[in-house]
Amino acid sequence: MTTELRSLQPTAETGGGTYTSVEDVYRQRWQWDNVVWGTHCVDCYPGNCPYRVYIKDGLVLHEEQTATYNVIEKGVPDMNPMGCQKGAMWGQMLYAKERILYPMKRVGERGSGRWKRISWDDALDEVADAVIDAIQEVGPESIIHEVTGAQGGPMALIPCIRFIGRLGGLSMDLDGVVGDLPMGLYEVFGKIFASTMDDWFHSELLLIWHMNPAYTRIPHYHFISEARYKGAEVVTIAPDFSPSAVHADQFLPVRPGTDAALALAMCKTIIDEGLHDTAFVKEQTDLPLLVRLDNHHFLNQSDFQEGGRQDQFYFFDEKSGSVVEAPRGTLDLGDVDPSLDTRHRVRLADGKDVEVVPVFVLMRQRLEEYTPEKASEICGIHPEAMRSLARKVARLKTNILLGFNSAKYYHGDLMERAMILLLALTNNWGRKGTGIRIWSIGPMDGIGIFGIKQRPGAEATIEVLDMLDRFMETMQTEDPARTREQAAVELQYRTAGMDNTTPPAFFWYYHCGHKENWNRR
Numbered sequence: 001m002t003t004e005l006r007s008l009q010p011t012a013e014t015g016g017g018t019y020t021s022v023e024d025v026y027r028q029r030w031q032w033d034n035v036v037w038g039t040h041c042v043d044c045y046p047g048n049c050p051y052r053v054y055i056k057d058g059l060v061l062h063e064e065q066t067a068t069y070n071v072i073e074k075g076v077p078d079m080n081p082m083g084c085q086k087g088a089m090w091g092q093m094l095y096a097k098e099r100i101l102y103p104m105k106r107v108g109e110r111g112s113g114r115w116k117r118i119s120w121d122d123a124l125d126e127v128a129d130a131v132i133d134a135i136q137e138v139g140p141e142s143i144i145h146e147v148t149g150a151q152g153g154p155m156a157l158i159p160c161i162r163f164i165g166r167l168g169g170l171s172m173d174l175d176g177v178v179g180d181l182p183m184g185l186y187e188v189f190g191k192i193f194a195s196t197m198d199d200w201f202h203s204e205l206l207l208i209w210h211m212n213p214a215y216t217r218i219p220h221y222h223f224i225s226e227a228r229y230k231g232a233e234v235v236t237i238a239p240d241f242s243p244s245a246v247h248a249d250q251f252l253p254v255r256p257g258t259d260a261a262l263a264l265a266m267c268k269t270i271i272d273e274g275l276h277d278t279a280f281v282k283e284q285t286d287l288p289l290l291v292r293l294d295n296h297h298f299l300n301q302s303d304f305q306e307g308g309r310q311d312q313f314y315f316f317d318e319k320s321g322s323v324v325e326a327p328r329g330t331l332d333l334g335d336v337d338p339s340l341d342t343r344h345r346v347r348l349a350d351g352k353d354v355e356v357v358p359v360f361v362l363m364r365q366r367l368e369e370y371t372p373e374k375a376s377e378i379c380g381i382h383p384e385a386m387r388s389l390a391r392k393v394a395r396l397k398t399n400i401l402l403g404f405n406s407a408k409y410y411h412g413d414l415m416e417r418a419m420i421l422l423l424a425l426t427n428n429w430g431r432k433g434t435g436i437r438i439w440s441i442g443p444m445d446g447i448g449i450f451g452i453k454q455r456p457g458a459e460a461t462i463e464v465l466d467m468l469d470r471f472m473e474t475m476q477t478e479d480p481a482r483t484r485e486q487a488a489v490e491l492q493y494r495t496a497g498m499d500n501t502t503p504p505a506f507f508w509y510y511h512c513g514h515k516e517n518w519n520r521r
Contacts, residue, residue: 032061034056036055038051049082049084051088065087065088079198083219085218103118103122105123141170145161146177146504147171155450161451168500170501179407181407184417185438191485192439193429193436200220200227200401201230203397204233205399206224207400208237209238209400210415213401214246234247235248235251237252239255239256253381254380255380257411260411265372266389267370267418267422267425269372271367275395282338283331284427286313287363289315289358290313290358293357298313299323314326316342316344317339318339329480329481338358343355343361344356372384372387393428394425399437400419400436401437402416402419423435449464449465452467472488475490
């Protein structure tokens with residue numbers, strides 16, 4: 001460290017002396033000559049926490065978390081001061097011996113650790129030559145960019161993707177590469193269903209599930225403590241007694257990968273004990289929609305008429321005693337009272353009679369396999385612990401703090417869908433203090449704009465936003481029932497094949513050995 005510090009010569013303009021020891025730097029940390037704002041965007045989200053950076057003779061002495069955000073909601077703690085120990089020590093990385101300040105080329109065998117320094121010109125020439133060779137010998141699509149969140153942060157990521165795209169190469173999907181894609185949420189809601197972290201303060205029951213916020217949500221963990229201070233219960237569900245479990249009211253040591261069994265057992269308890277919120281289930285979920293028992297498809301308009309819509313579904317209305325169309329443009333049921341427990345026969349356009357039932361009936365049948373006793377054999381949680389927690393979920397405003405761990409499992413979508421079903425039965429989304437949270441990004445009105453802009457400046461940004469508005473209007477003209485959000489999803493769906501992004505699964509399968517090893521015992 002002393003050798004490194006001797007190399008940190010202050011600039012001539014500052015007139016400072018050479019730092020020769022760690023102790024010298026520590027003494028000087030309280031004698032800064034400049035203070036600036038800073039943040040650390042690399043692989044740090046969703047915080048980008050504001051720091052005050054204290055500088056002496058051109059060197060970073062130390063940093064401290066000093067966010068000064070306004071109060072968002074009266075009566076709710078603010079976001080301040082933000083920050084964590086990783087950000088606070090960022091300045092030390094500038095002078096760490098591990099930091100590479102120039103290009104290096106391997107000169108030994110792979111893994112030998114033998115490298116030599118080369119010039120920037122040589123490094124850029126070698127990369128450019130390799131790119132040209134790949135294009136000439138195979139084609140531009142052989143240039144693959146494995147996208148990560150650590151390539152200088154989101155703002156630096158967009159130019160990289162755009163550069164590869166201009167070459168004709170492929171950039172892998174970021175969420176797919178790092179395994180941060182919560183497919184269960186997309187399958188149920190069609191999007192990431194997220195609230196801001198301060199909403200935890202409104203919760204009465206916080207389920208820390210596939211997350212360790214005491215380590216990974218340090219800037220926002222105080223909302224959990226503050227919610228608990230005013231009476232909320234905190235339950236940590238994890239295979240390990242994590243740092244977050246230390247501060248919880250209850251710890252459920254679920255076996256790895258068995259979370260779906262735990263959630264479904266709680267759902268069965270809620271159904272069996274009549275604790276589900278019937279009105280919420282009928283209005284806010286697909287559980288009242290009718291399903292054909294001959295093929296287990298939703299009953300839809302194309303079953304009754306040629307050219308009918310496949311996204312027009314049906315209820316059995318208890319008031320009229322007949323099959324009626326489910327509203328497409330709103331969740332408001334009006335005068336319709338959908339049945340959750342009926343069996344009915346309908347005649348289709350081809351003259352065939354089929355039996356239909358609500359999804360709720362099929363769901364209830366499926367839950368017969370997940371009594372708390374049966375689930376206990378799978379997940380390792382005592383049956384009465386599952387029943388007790390299920391009753392709390394039904395009674396209290398419940399918020400699931402979902403981390404990125406479930407998305408790493410092959411069947412993680414089923415875990416997440418089981419958790420969502422638990423919330424669906426108990427009126428636990430759409431109001432403060434409820435829901436299931438993971439990060440949410442807005443590419444259409446966020447970082448995605450920078451990949452579309454043709455030149456810098458605010459005027460170019462306005463042009464992109466105007467273009468997006470026109471696309472949205474087109475999507476909504478095609479189907480007036482579409483909300484703007486649904487139009488944005490449809491637009492992304494249609495344009496997915498037009499850019500240079502590709503799922504990493506194909507690369508892993510064909511080039512990384514998955515084809516040979518996937519089913520190997």
